[in-house]
Amino acid sequence: MAQTLQRREAVSRILALRPDALVVTGLGSPTYDVHAAGDRDGNYYLWGAMGGAALVGLGLAQAQPDRQVVVITGDGEQLMAMGALATIGVAKPGNLELFVLDNEHYAETGMQGSHTGQGVDLALVAGGCGFGSAVQVGDMAGLEGAIGTNEAGPKLVVLKIAQDTPPRSLPSRDAVYIKNRFRAHLGLV
Amino acid sequence: MTEKSRTGAPVAEAWPDAIYDALRAAGVTHMSFVPDAGHTRLIRRLQDDPEVTVNVLTTEEEGIAIAAGTWLGGARSVVLMQSSGVGNCINMLSLPVQARMPLLMLVTMRGEWAEFNPWQVPMSQATEASLKAIGVTVLRADSAEDLVETVEQAAAMAFDSDQQIAVLIGQRLLGKKKW
Numbered sequence: 001m002a003q004t005l006q007r008r009e010a011v012s013r014i015l016a017l018r019p020d021a022l023v024v025t026g027l028g029s030p031t032y033d034v035h036a037a038g039d040r041d042g043n044y045y046l047w048g049a050m051g052g053a054a055l056v057g058l059g060l061a062q063a064q065p066d067r068q069v070v071v072i073t074g075d076g077e078q079l080m081a082m083g084a085l086a087t088i089g090v091a092k093p094g095n096l097e098l099f100v101l102d103n104e105h106y107a108e109t110g111m112q113g114s115h116t117g118q119g120v121d122l123a124l125v126a127g128g129c130g131f132g133s134a135v136q137v138g139d140m141a142g143l144e145g146a147i148g149t150n151e152a153g154p155k156l157v158v159l160k161i162a163q164d165t166p167p168r169s170l171p172s173r174d175a176v177y178i179k180n181r182f183r184a185h186l187g188l189v
Numbered sequence: 190m191t192e193k194s195r196t197g198a199p200v201a202e203a204w205p206d207a208i209y210d211a212l213r214a215a216g217v218t219h220m221s222f223v224p225d226a227g228h229t230r231l232i233r234r235l236q237d238d239p240e241v242t243v244n245v246l247t248t249e250e251e252g253i254a255i256a257a258g259t260w261l262g263g264a265r266s267v268v269l270m271q272s273s274g275v276g277n278c279i280n281m282l283s284l285p286v287q288a289r290m291p292l293l294m295l296v297t298m299r300g301e302w303a304e305f306n307p308w309q310v311p312m313s314q315a316t317e318a319s320l321k322a323i324g325v326t327v328l329r330a331d332s333a334e335d336l337v338e339t340v341e342q343a344a345a346m347a348f349d350s351d352q353q354i355a356v357l358i359g360q361r362l363l364g365k366k367k368w
Contacts, residue, residue, distance in 0.1 A: 024258070044261055049284035052254035056284075059258025059266070062219060062242050083247030084254075091244050175288035179261065188263045 004139050005161045007101050011072060012037045013140065014099055017147050018070050021097075022060055022186075026053035026073025028108035029165065030101055034072055036169035041185035045171045045178055051081035054088060054098050061093035064186070068095050075102040075116045075158075082125060085156070089129030094153040098126075102136075103163045111163065126156040136160060204333040204362075205230035208295070208340050212267055215344035217293075218242065219259045219266035221252040227297030227363040228269045249274035250281035253292065260290045265348055271297045272316040272357070273309060279323050285353045286324040292353040293344055294325075302360035320355050331359035 011033040015023070023043045025031040030053075031045045044060075046053055057071035078084075078100050088096065104117030116122060126134035132152040137143045138160040146157045172178055183189070208231055212220075220235045221244040222228065235241045246252050252268035259266040270278075275296060285292040300306070300313025320327050328343055330336035336358060343354045 022262075046284070048287070049254060049257075049281050051250070052257070052281055052284055055251050055254035056258035056261070058244070059219070059255035059260075060262040061258075062244075062255075063259045063262025063264035081251070084251055086247050087244060087251055087255075175284075179288045179290060182261055183263065186263055 005137070005143065005159050006164070007033050007103070007159075007161045008036055008166050010101070010140070010143060010159050010161060011099075013143060014070065014072065014147065017144070018068060018097075021068040021070040022064065022182075024053055024057045024060065024069070024071045026050075026071070026077035028074060028077070030072045030074050030077070031171065032166075032169045033101070035171040036166070039171060041181050043171070043178075044182050047173050047175070050077055051084065053077055054081060054084045057096055057098065058084075058088050058091055058093060061096040062091070065093075065095060068097070069093070071096070071098045073098070073100055074107070075100055075104060075114050075122065076106045078122055079115055079120070082122075085122075085126045085129045085131070088154050089126070089131055092130070092132075092154060094132070096154045097147075098154070098156045100156065100158045101161050102158050103161050105163055107163070107165050116158075121158075123156060123158045131156050134158075204336055205234065207333075207337040209234040211337060211341045211344065213238070213241075215265065215341070215348060217265045217267050217344070219256075219264050220244075220269065221246055221255050221266065222269035223247075223249050223252075223271070223274050225269065225271035225297050227271065227358060228295070231295075232269060249277045252294075253278050253281040254284060256292055257284050257288065257290050265291070267293045267295060267344075269295050269297075272299050272301075273312045275316045275320060275355070276312050279319055282320075282323045282325060282353065289351045290353070291347040291351055292325070293347040294355040295340065295358065296355050297358045297363055298360040300360070304360065317357065325353045325355050327355050327357060329357040329359065331361050333362060336362065
């Protein structure tokens with residue numbers, strides 16, 4: 001599939017279409033992309049715990065069933081947790097959307113090729129795990145169509161993106177501060 | 190087991206029921222697990238409770254990440270696993286440790302008491318050491334009475350004091366696996 005999507009543009013569009021969503025980001029570039037789109041109290045940025053982003057999203061979606069939860073992560077991070085797709089497929093949180101920014105490489109560590117550039121299709125995996133919808137998109141119209149679908153969650157959208165690395169946009173690395181800010185946003189103490 | 194508790198229920202059934210009560214009294218509404226024979230009754234009690242959300246996991250570290258998300262969303266959870274699963278969790282534990290999020294793990298021990306399967310022994314030996322190495326507080330119980338009290342106070346420490354706590358349930362307490 002053609003990789004015409006630019007990661008920052010795509011992430012900004014997702015967040016513009018989900019202004020009230022609670023957002024969890026996977027470590028590395030997705031964390032920078034979401035921060036670059038504008039820091040929000042409803043963002044929880046991961047700087048580690050590789051493989052955990054979608055599952056933090058699952059726990060959050062179950063604890064906050066009336067809120068939309070968006071996870072934005074990368075192909076490498078999601079590949080580390082393919083079992084998470086099975087766990088989410090079984091749990092079936094209707095309010096959880098996973099967006100995988102797929103440049104088919106590990107950008108953070110020197111652009112080594114990942115499995116998704118060699119035939120592994122995460123949308124097919126998620127579909128086989130019972131996601132309500134699981135698609136791969138390569139342009140903005142495809143992305144907007146995938147976000148607009150009325151099918152029940154959980155939803156997975158694989159975005160085939162260009163292999164560029166925009167300037168880093170770094171949120172706080174203080175996990176306690178980000179946690180307290182996030183919970184205060186939900187009115188929790 | 191023929192020994193009876195004060196309520197008349199066999200002891201082997203009484204302690205999971207008492208832990209269930211302790212968890213619910215502590216406000217736990219979410220549970221995730223990788224199946225273990227020692228946790229069978231507690232898993233069933235929590236699954237049968239319509240007010241408890243349960244996730245079955247493919248691997249134990251998933252439960253650590255889910256627990257973090259559950260806490261971010263304002264709810265309390267517990268993760269159930271056996272000792273062999275602790276090794277799978279280590280890097281994911283950096284999330285609750287670094288974010289100082291409450292975490293309550295109940296770990297049934299294998300490979301330490303009348304164990305038939307030698308493959309259970311290495312991770313059994315490493316369970317407490319690896320949990321401590323990543324920064325999790327480890328408590329341990331080898332009798333049913335001690336276990337219930339330990340779980341009660343572990344839940345208080347986790348949720349009131351933002352601690353990451355694993356309660357190890359001794360294999361001596363669980364009894365010998367029937368082959």
